[in-house]
Amino acid sequence: MVVGTIKTLIIGADGMLGFDLCKVFPDAVKLTHKDIDITDREQVLESIRKINPNLVINAAAYTDVEGCEDRQELAFMVNGYGPGYIAEACSEVGATLIHFSTDYVFNGSKKEYLEFDTPVDPINVYGRSKLLGEQKIAENLNDYRIIRISWLFGMHGKNFVETMLRLSGEMEQVKVVNDQFGKPTYTVDLANKIMEIVELKAGIYHVTNEGICSWYEFASAVISNTVPCTSEEFPMKARRPKYSVLVNTKTKSMRHWKEALKDYMKERNV
Template sequence: MTDLLVFGRTGQLARELAALAPDATFLGRDAADLTDPAACADAIRRAAPGAVINAAAYTAVDRAESDADTARLVNANSPAAMARACAELGILFLHVSTDYVFDGAGDAPRSEDAPTGPLGVYGATKLAGEQAIAAAGGQWAVLRTSWVFSAYGSNFVKTMLRLGAERDRLTVVADQIGGPTFAADIAAAALTMIGRMRDGATGDVYHFAGWPDVSWAGFACEIVAQAGLSAEVAEIPTADYPTPAPRPLNSRLDCTRIARDFGIMRPDWRAGLGRVLTQLKDKA
């Protein structure tokens, strides 16, 4: 029997959760196939943990446009099965979601109760997962976050470091605005929420993102500066960088609810970036 069961093992969030909660049980694809909802539910029943965190997802935003069935299984059907199993057994369930559930209109930060309107398959399947979790009942929470980065896996920071070392000029979108979020900060927030929910705190949908909000181009400038690279960052509009799945222009998240209910404040992503650069240098 394990006290904390985590779906995911090699992803950015799972790796950071493992550093903070080494005694938890982590299920990779070999132990829990997220394209098999029944198998995910069975894994929870077998482990009978005190709490479950779903840190796994189908995050290939562009590929999801042509692979909707798989994205739906991983992002909606399996989390729904997990939530139902947890509700039946009285187990806490925390699921990680995304800013892509919104349409990205306007320039105001979106609250948890703001109207949703995903622009593509990825966002639509993540929203379907959120709705199914709420419908399952039990003690649950959904943690929406944005622009995740870490020293692990593939992410914007590592891409900019690679390209910035190879090129003199980087062209980066400047009209998409959001909060970059260090995966270790998400892991810490998730564990804090689980701890408080064990003490009786009620669950809900929560937003958690790094501060301050910035454009991808502004994020790139900070990466280049902190890494000591000489590459120039040239700003371009989204229209000049077409992708199979449209991106929300406004990914600002209002994070006051998580501060009110759990005392969790928005972390400065620039400090998280410094930690990632140190980790990557140590690994090299």
């Protein structure tokens, strides 16, 4: 597939990741949640039939991990059944689907996860809903690339970096857990990776910036007044996996998250 000559549709174009995808695919048809309700099967089928794209990039998701615990039905519709409807439509028009999943499909019982590892018993609603999305895509379409990502940060949406910067100005000390480990991922780097993955064979991919850290270590690279704490000291409605490190064995490695963070900080201070 020659990306420059194909018709591309981006769903979720106004989200944090969607914004950077639109820069990489400037000629794409761009739909936001105001344009399409991915939980409405008939609307999804009709919209994709009308546009008739060669490539569909689905960046729409309900990513509020805590909110998913309170609104479980919405989480499973948006993150689970919605991607299945998109896959069904892609199969009908002969389009390739790029879809973004999450490290939270894994329960954290292993220190690292390969693309070939089978997710078992995600420990929160968000993870279970995203796993359902993976399953529904595989049921409805052969030509898909499911990209699992983790700890996403970008200029155009709520993210951990901005939360830390805000709290740092409001509090003398910011407590951050030091017993959950993962790999931060910059939306710009992720968006620029898509053209490579489109050319690869169908399947599941792990795409993150390199470098493993705890949330505390990530926070410490952003602000100076953070202090470590345990997950037990900072209880939340949704349980988080202790380890959610995604290992990439299928594509070229991306740069270290600390390098990506430097670029992010430069951009936000312009």
